[in-house]
Amino acid sequence: MFSKKKRLLGDNPPLKSTYDAVIIGGGLHGLATAYFLATRHGMTNVAVIEKRFIGFGAAGRNTAIVRANQRTQENLPLYKEALDLWPVLTKELDFNLMFYNCGNLNLAHSEAAVKAMRLQVASAQFHGIESHLVDPQQCKELVPALDITDKPRYPIYGGMYHPPGGIVRHDAVVWGLAKGAAKRGVHIHQGTAVTGINVENGKVASVDTDKGKIHTSRVLNAAGGYSAALSYDFLGIRLPISVLTIQAMVTQPLKPLLHHVVSSGMYHCYANQTLKGEIATGAHMDAWPNYTTQNTAHYIKHQAEALTEFLPCLKGIKFMRCWAGLADMTPDMAPIMDGNDQVEGYYMDCGWGYFGFKSSTVTGKYMAEFMATGEYPEILKPFTLRRFKEHRLMGETAALVSYSADN
Known part of the structure; x- marks a missing residue:
């Protein structure tokens, strides 16, 4: 006879009349x-x-991205401690959270963006968070698939590399x-x-x-x-709080080519490669408040155009799956x-x-x-x-x- 499998959360508990x-x-x-x-x-x-x-x-x-390269002194300590907690909790919970600190590369597409990143890097380093300002060639060394020529609509002027960042299986x-x-x-x-x-x-x-x-x-x-x-x-x-839809999608599986999380504020696009080889990518939020979790052709088109601008090797790759969620955004x-x-x-x-x-x-x-x-x-x-x-x-x-x- 087969033994009854134990539920991960145990038996369904009864609803008590009083809780602390x-x-x-x-x-x-x-x-x-x-x-x-x-x-x-x-x-x-x-x-x-x-x-x-x-x-x-x-x-x-x-899209399961974790990082501690925010801008303000209020946010940085909180996110740094959050990053430090992932390996601790993996051991404490005795549960593989699949934390992979592959590093996060934020791209800059103007001199103004580079100056802003210089301030962010200094703020991060002040709080003991590893972060580096990198030039276009160093961006290319980190992600060889990047196009650092003047062909993209917004050429890459540099970037902010944050090695402790990465991904966790949500x-x-x-x-x-x-x-x-x-x-x-x-x-x-x-x-x-x-x-x-x-x-x-x-x-x-x-x-x-x-x-x-x-x-x-x-x-x-x-x-x-x-x-x-x-x-x-x-x-x-x-x-x-305004409720805005945020969309994401994944491509067909590919051979490993994206070894870091890559993001671009100018293109409103971020991407990482999953363990299955898919390129998981997300965009900015919808511009109008709503409670739907529907995908739109507008954002699918946006993601395809944005990704292939700075990662031209992805041209012709198919999106296989898309989804959307609700973001509760403050001013x-x-x-x-x-x-x-x-x-x-x-x-x-x-x-x-x-x-x-x-x-x-x-x-x-x-x-x-x-x-x-x-x-x-x-x-x-x-x-x-x-x-x-x-x-x-x-x-x-x-x-x-x-x-x-x-x-």
């Missing part, structure tokens, strides 16, 4: 927070509520964190929808779901593209990681745009600390919701603008 914390959203940020609540703070009476299935949203719809991170959290007693409820958050005397009191009411004093909104609607519909709290392209002055016990981890995957584990670590202790970690304070009211927007967008200075 409820996390809305079974993506990477929600799962990471649950995992760190259990492992670092001994909080195991925790429920992760997911309307569909874990990894349904942006966690399962990205679905492996979902399953690794979910398994690790469930093993320590966290309840993961898939196929369960949150229908309301109840407040009594200015404090979170309970959460309504389509499977029953949950009494709790802590709720984390980690619902990604649905976080703003959830916050307003259930609590009347408006968040400065300054920086996230909201905060509690709430109006509702005690309500926490927010949202507004990540297309940067959420890179930071998911370290964010979970600090949001767990925030929820468990009630003390706002210093590393999160720049990302308060209050910054929009006080007109203290982050400067991260300037990095992208500078790449397109002569566009």
Whole structure:
């Protein structure tokens, strides 16, 4: 007789009437927070509520790139710690996350872009992050397939090479964190929808779901593209978030030719080669807010033209598969990681745009600390919701603008 296979997450747990914390959203940020609540703070009476299935949203719809070559002093320490965590978690979870620090090469297509990269490199090095400014010939040595002549519409003037960056298998991170959290007693409820958050005397009191009411004093909104609607519909709290579609696609498998992640702000294009040999590539977000996950001919055409401009050897290669996800983008392209002055016990981890995957584990670590202790970690304070009211927007967008200075 064949023995019954043990489920990766164990048996489906019953929905309890009371939890110490409820996390809305079974993506990477929600799962990471649950995992760190259990492992670092001994909080195991925790429920992760997911309307569909874990990894349904942006966690399962990205190009798996990780890096710590952002621009601002607020972002750099966070992303550096996130990069440092991948090998630690691989060992700790006893789960192969397929972290490959192949390096990240950002291309510059103007003198203005080179100057902006020089500032970014200096900022990164100040924070102990390895980053180098490279000239066109050095770009060619890193990626021999690059066209560094004057033939492309936007010739390559140089680049920023970030060796610690690379790729991580996104679905492996979902399953690794979910398994690790469930093993320590966290309840993961898939196929369960949150229908309301109840407040009594200015404090979170309970959460309504389509499977029953949950009494709790802590709720984390980690619902990604649905976080703003959830916050307003259930609590009347408006968040400065626009929901934009972001698209990606992969080519047919090829022999190894792209040994680093390559990106171009001017072309709004980034690419890496997967273990199967496919070229995985993504573009900028759709310019109009929407809640669809549909691909468009416009972006398929854009990717083909952009990629073959600076990687001409890809001409004639076929796209085999495409997908789209929702990006919850704030005006300054920086996230909201905060509690709430109006509702005690309500926490927010949202507004990540297309940067959420890179930071998911370290964010979970600090949001767990925030929820468990009630003390706002210093590393999160720049990302308060209050910054929009006080007109203290982050400067991260300037990095992208500078790449397109002569566009």
